[in-house]
Amino acid sequence: MIKRFSSVKKSTVARLEEGMTAGHFGDAAALASRITENFGQAYDPKQRKQLRAKLLRLLTQELSYVSNDVVVRALDNALKIRVTLDWHRFLCIIFSFLPGRWIKLTSNPGFGASTMLLLTDGTVMCQEQGGLKWKKLTPDIYGSYVNGTWSDIAPMHWTRRYYASAVLNDGRVIVSGGEYSNAGGDTDKTEIYDPVTDTWTEISPPPGWGSVGDAPCAVLPDGQFLIGHISSTKTAIYDPETDTWTAGPLKGSSSSEESWVLLPDATVVTVRCNSSQRADKYDSASNTWVNGGTLPVNIIELSSSEIGAGVLLNDGRAFFAGATNHTALYTPPAIATHKGTWVAGPDFPNDTSGQSVGCKDTPSCLLTNGKVLISAGPVDGINWLTPTLFHEFDGAALTRIADPPNAAGVPYIGRMLLLPTGQVLFAAQTNELYAYTYFSCPDAAWRPHITSAPSVIHPHLAYSLSGRLFSGMSQAVGYGDDASAATNYPLVRIRHLGTGKVRYCRTFDHSTMAVATGAASVSTNFAVPGNIEVGKSELCVVANGISSPCVPVHVKPLFDRDDFSHWEIWARLIGSLADGDLWVLGPNGPIPVDPWGPKFVKAAQSARKKALDGLKELRKLGDQVHAERKKLASKIELAPDEGSEEAEEMEREARERIRKTEGK
Numbered sequence: 283m284i285k286r287f288s289s290v291k292k293s294t295v296a297r298l299e300e301g302m303t304a305g306h307f308g309d310a311a312a313l314a315s316r317i318t319e320n321f322g323q324a325y326d327p328k329q330r331k332q333l334r335a336k337l338l339r340l341l342t343q344e345l346s347y348v349s350n351d352v353v354v355r356a357l358d359n360a361l362k363i364r365v366t367l368d369w370h371r372f373l374c375i376i377f378s379f380l381p382g383r384w385i386k387l388t389s390n391p392g393f394g395a396s397t398m399l400l401l402t403d404g405t406v407m408c409q410e411q412g413g414l415k416w417k418k419l420t421p422d423i424y425g426s427y428v429n430g431t432w433s434d435i436a437p438m439h440w441t442r443r444y445y446a447s448a449v450l451n452d453g454r455v456i457v458s459g460g461e462y463s464n465a466g467g468d469t470d471k472t473e474i475y476d477p478v479t480d481t482w483t484e485i486s487p488p489p490g491w492g493s494v495g496d497a498p499c500a501v502l503p504d505g506q507f508l509i510g511h512i513s514s515t516k517t518a519i520y521d522p523e524t525d526t527w528t529a530g531p532l533k534g535s536s537s538s539e540e541s542w543v544l545l546p547d548a549t550v551v552t553v554r555c556n557s558s559q560r561a562d563k564y565d566s567a568s569n570t571w572v573n574g575g576t577l578p579v580n581i582i583e584l585s586s587s588e589i590g591a592g593v594l595l596n597d598g599r600a601f602f603a604g605a606t607n608h609t610a611l612y613t614p615p616a617i618a619t620h621k622g623t624w625v626a627g628p629d630f631p632n633d634t635s636g637q638s639v640g641c642k643d644t645p646s647c648l649l650t651n652g653k654v655l656i657s658a659g660p661v662d663g664i665n666w667l668t669p670t671l672f673h674e675f676d677g678a679a680l681t682r683i684a685d686p687p688n689a690a691g692v693p694y695i696g697r698m699l700l701l702p703t704g705q706v707l708f709a710a711q712t713n714e715l716y717a718y719t720y721f722s723c724p725d726a727a728w729r730p731h732i733t734s735a736p737s738v739i740h741p742h743l744a745y746s747l748s749g750r751l752f753s754g755m756s757q758a759v760g761y762g763d764d765a766s767a768a769t770n771y772p773l774v775r776i777r778h779l780g781t782g783k784v785r786y787c788r789t790f791d792h793s794t795m796a797v798a799t800g801a802a803s804v805s806t807n808f809a810v811p812g813n814i815e816v817g818k819s820e821l822c823v824v825a826n827g828i829s830s831p832c833v834p835v836h837v838k839p840l841f842d843r844d845d846f847s848h849w850e851i852w853a854r855l856i857g858s859l860a861d862g863d864l865w866v867l868g869p870n871g872p873i874p875v876d877p878w879g880p881k882f883v884k885a886a887q888s889a890r891k892k893a894l895d896g897l898k899e900l901r902k903l904g905d906q907v908h909a910e911r912k913k914l915a916s917k918i919e920l921a922p923d924e925g926s927e928e929a930e931e932m933e934r935e936a937r938e939r940i941r942k943t944e945g946k
Contacts, residue, residue, distance in 0.1 A: 374723030382720030404786025425784035451505030459494025467932030468495030503796035510537025590641025591760030643762035704827035
């Protein structure tokens with residue numbers, strides 16, 4: 283993003299995206315239109331003195347949530363531009379100087395919210411902290427997550443707190459381990475959630491490990507799942523296609539407490555959580571761990587071996603937030619197996635009491651404007667301190683920003699998730715969630731692009747898309763070790779041109795999970811929801827909250843009288859049969875019995891009654907099964923949390939189990 287507008291070049295300005303994303307505070311296009319009506323087609327720097335007072339008056343009215351002095355500074359910075367711009371781009375520059383704000387979700391999940399993962403159908407799954415239960419957040423009909431609704435999904439088999447997690451290439455979710463669990467401390471219990479069938483399936487853990495705990499992990503470009511052992515140099519790789527584990531290469535040190543970052547060269551870089559200040563790097567091409575260089579500053583709290591999140595920036599550098607007050611930046615080498623270069627990043631400013639601030643096991647998230655949203659807190663080298671303090675990193679400097687109301691606790695309980703709107707959800711084991719909302723004009727080079735797409739689609743059917751940058755520039759979401767919630771995969775969003783209603787299509791089997799793939803051709807598949815609104819629409823690919831330029835698509839109805847495998851088809855058929863006159867099922871859908879004679883009426887009535895009775899019974903049984911499943915999950919105690927007597931006992935048992943396992 284532009285930092286010094288007095289020296290902006292035309293080529294730089296031209297790279298600003300046409301549209302604005304990320305939680306709009308108002309209708310930016312409408313605002314640009316009003317400015318155009320009042321002040322002409324474009325910003326003319328020769329008229330800036332005459333325009334300033336009029337623009338300021340309009341902006342302070344539109345941006346009432348922002349203090350006047352902040353709006354003044356933003357406008358004055360934009361007025362330094364010496365080139366002609368259309369008003370849309372001029373507004374982008376103003377908005378880049380404005381702070382974001384936290385907006386409370388209008389409905390709550392009904393439990394203490396913790397780990398969140400973005401499913402490939404655009405919904406968010408959220409775990410009850412330390413429990414079995416999960417809920418799903420579905421955006422409203424216009425794509426708003428703030429106004430979305432919560433619903434129950436299937437509970438896990440085991441409670442778990444602080445564990446490895448990821449969304450896989452096929453759209454399923456893997457969770458492995460748990461520092462605390464009803465299966466024992468540092469458990470190796472591993473499960474996969476299938477959102478299509480709403481089921482959890484236990485799978486074998488990494489063979490011979492005996493413990494996984496709060497292990498770091500990463501999904502590799504080929505879709506395989508890499509995980510590190512917390513008490514040895516072992517790693518393991520899970521292949522979702524074959525449902526098998528293989529031993530990964532030995533690492534230079536234990537993976538305990540590390541933050542792993544996938545880089546554009548298909549390597550994974552991490553900083554050792556010990557006193558060495560060394561980094562390790564996994565090279566997927568050679569399946570080896572290599573020397574990742576030495577850091578110029580210590581970013582590890584040595585008493586706890588903790589670190590903050592690592593996040594890949596859009597410029598190719600990896601930013602690591604330290605559990606000390608230091609940060610570090612890594613620049614990958616030209617040859618993947620070489621060390622690369624480390625430099626010290628900016629230090630966190632002290633809090634208002636003068637206490638040092640750092641990121642001791644905390645989340646961070648890449649925003650659509652290229653900045654990093656960081657959760658930090660006071661640090662003293664030993665204790666877990668409160669509260670949680672938020673900052674933004676713009677690639678050069680750290681800036682303190684406002685905190686959400688649910689940030690009073692210790693920072694390590696916080697979780698972030700990047701939404702398709704560009705907003706960032708923040709949960710901290712309370713019943714309230716907040717969305718960090720801001721204006722953004724992503725660089726055109728960060729946007730996905732569609733090169734091949736169907737022009738006509740039908741409900742229930744699946745299609746393929748091709749293009750560029752479908753998996754974004756970065757994994758985007760990071761954490762101190764566990765709680766991985768990367769979003770580097772494509773979502774497909776369809777907006778009806780007549781009503782403005784938004785639907786997401788479930789994507790699956792992406793051609794790659796690599797990041798920053800540049801001009802390379804990539805692809806994905808998407809399944810169209812059965813109850814999508816038909817008509818002329820637009821289709822967009824969204825990666826890490828940034829939308830592609832949209833392409834036109836016509837959603838046409840589909841009705842197959844012989845296919846009853848989908849509930850949507852049943853619902854539509856029975857709705858037609860039950861609403862008004864008696865219908866039967868013709869080759870192109872329901873048709874009325876009348877006026878073709880009474881000889882069909884009795885048989886049609888009997889068939890309709892059987893169908894309705896069958897559906898009613900299935901719905902009744904479904905409600906009973908759902909209620910029983912929810913009841914059983916509610917009876918299971920939550921996994922204990924850090925510092926409790928039960929947690930300490932689990933840790934002792936886990937250490938003894940690991941000692942025995944490693945001694946064999």
